[in-house]
Amino acid sequence: MPDPIHQFEIKRIVPLDLFGLDATFTNSALFMLLAVVLIAGFLIFSMQGRSLVPTRLQSLAEMLYEFVANMVRDTMGGHSHDDGHGHSHEHGYMKFFPLVFTIFIFILTLNMLGMIPGFFTSTSHLAVTAGLALLVFVTVLIVGFAKNGLGFLNLFVPSGVPIYVLPLVVAIEIISFLSRPISHSVRLFANMLAGHITLKVFAGFIIMLLGAGGAYGVLSILPLSMATALTALEFLVAFLQAYVFAMLTCMYLNDALHPGH
Amino acid sequence: MAQPHNAQQHNTETGVPHDAGHKGAFPPLDPNNFAPQLIWLAITFALLYWLLSKIALPRIGEVIEERRDRIQRDLDAAEALKSETERAIRDYEQSLADARTKAGGIARETREKLAQQTDNKRRDSEAQVAAKIAEAEGRIADMKANALASVSDIASETASAIVAKLIGDNVSAAEAKKHL
Amino acid sequence: MGRPRPRKNKYQDIAQFERRVSELDKKLGKVRAEKAAEAVSHGGSAVGGRGMSYGFRIGSEFVGAILVGAAIGYGLDLLLGTKPWLLLLFFLLGFAAGVLNVMRGYQQLQGDISRETGGNIGHSVPDNDDD
Secondary structure, eight states, rough: OOOGGGGGGGOOEEEETTTOOOOOOHHHHHHHHHHHHHHHHHHHHHHHSSSSSSHHHHHHHHHHHHHHHHHHHHHTTHHHHHHHHHHHHHHHHHHHHHHHHHHHHHHHHHHHHHTTTTOOGGSSSHHHHHHHHHHHHHHHHHHHHHHHHGGGGEEEOTTTOOOOGGGHHHHHHHHHHHHHHHHHHHHHHHHHHHHHHOOOOOOHHHHHHHHHOOOHHTTHHHHHHHHHHHHHHHHHHHHHHHHHHHHHHHHHHHHHOOOOO | HHHHHHHHHHHHHEEEEEEETTTTTGGOOOOOOOOOHHHHHHHHHHHHHHHHIIIIHHHHHHHHHHHHHHHHHHHHHHHHHHHHHHHHHHHHHHHHHHHHHHHHHHHHHHHHHHHHHHHHHHHHHHHHHHHHHHEEEEHHHHHHHHHHHHHHHHHHHHHHHHHHHHSSOOOHHHHHHHHH | OHHHHHHHHHHHHHHHHHHHHHHHHHHHHHHHHHHHHHHGGGGGTTTHHHHHHHHHHHHHHHHHHHHHHHHHHHHHHHHHHHHHHHHHHHHHHHHHHHHHHHHHHHHHHHHHHHHHHTTTTTTOOOOOOOO
16 A cells, blocks of 8 residues: 555755755755746736637636636725725735735645646645745735734724723734634645545555455445545645635735724 | 654754655655745745736736727727617608608698689689579570560450451551450 | 609618617627626635635634644743643633634625625525535
């Protein structure tokens, strides 16, 4: 039976040293680079025609664009309706559209690449997901303080709370805020990891039963059908995790722009 | 999960080669893998962000915007042409209706004029006919009167002749007339 | 007069023309309706996965808050030498923060649903819990 952990092994391809840091080019880096090449290649190549009547590839690129644009608008556009001058706000939050789009398409591509047998899943490594979550977290902090100054701290002080429980509430709010990058990164990481381990284990069962031969080979139908169903589920999860990650990025950025609840 | 983790850290600290050291370790949580992955994540993500935000996304956005504008423009143009057509049709029908009522008016007028003319003519001819009849009647009356007058002359002459025959005397017609 | 024939033709022309105009009118109406429908429904683009994605979120946000609380408590204990007490306190605070996260997520889910169903929760809510 193959080791289900083996697929997460980091292979060091080109050892590099960057100012004393280990910057080795690994298989994880290779797949991240591959994702960048695929995404940029696809999005730039498909729009080559810039035609008003899109080709199939072009409409796929446009669909992705619209999907993320709608996500950003739905999650961050809520405040513009109240203010009555939506347009200035629209430009305000649409500034973050490239970031959200890049995060979404990057994670989606890494997840989907991982679904190809024998390929490495960069998002099944905590370092990658934590890096992305930290990027969002730091962006939120910078945007929050740049936009609202110390008013950003209002995020931790809910209105209408009696003074004697305020310290407790503020502590809870701060913990809740700090828990964001943790849940943000662990969710993606754990889902990809668990999904791939499960798939590998079922694949292992199939091989084991087939190897045993005879009646056991017939029994391998069971894990095979399970593995098929799980693969379909994993594709859904691969997409949903990218979606959830991007949507939460929008929500957190929205908090940075409008700290008052 | 904590135990293999610790054991793995221990292994790297003692300088055991990586491939050997990874046996039993859990790679996704191995701190040795953090730095290279984070660095390459930063490089690749920054590259991707730059490529998308500077080249790919503005291009897609432009095309979508252009199409949206174009469709809106075409729709507006179609709408404008449609209302123009409708107005033209309305105008045409209006003028058609005007012409129709005007034509009807002219026809009625002509009919009335013609009727009046016929009327006049008829009246004229009737008057003429009446005059002619009256004249004829006058003439007939005269002739009747003349005829009657001649009848009495003849009668008196006849009577005088009869008297003369009977009495042998010549009775003048005038005397005969007296006795009659 | 030679009038009636061309006039009749003209009537036919007008009838045909008006038919074409009304067809155009219908088409324009359809295009506009489609555009409006698109503008309304784009919110549901993630449809089927929405329930699942909330499931993913809520669980991890609850656990994440407890982990962060415990970690802060542990760190402060190390710093101040108050060994188990701050860990205990912050574990509880983390638990509270986890509950807060779940509540916020739930509120948002409800907000999303009511926005999609036009405010009447309980009617025509997409059923996502069929796994």
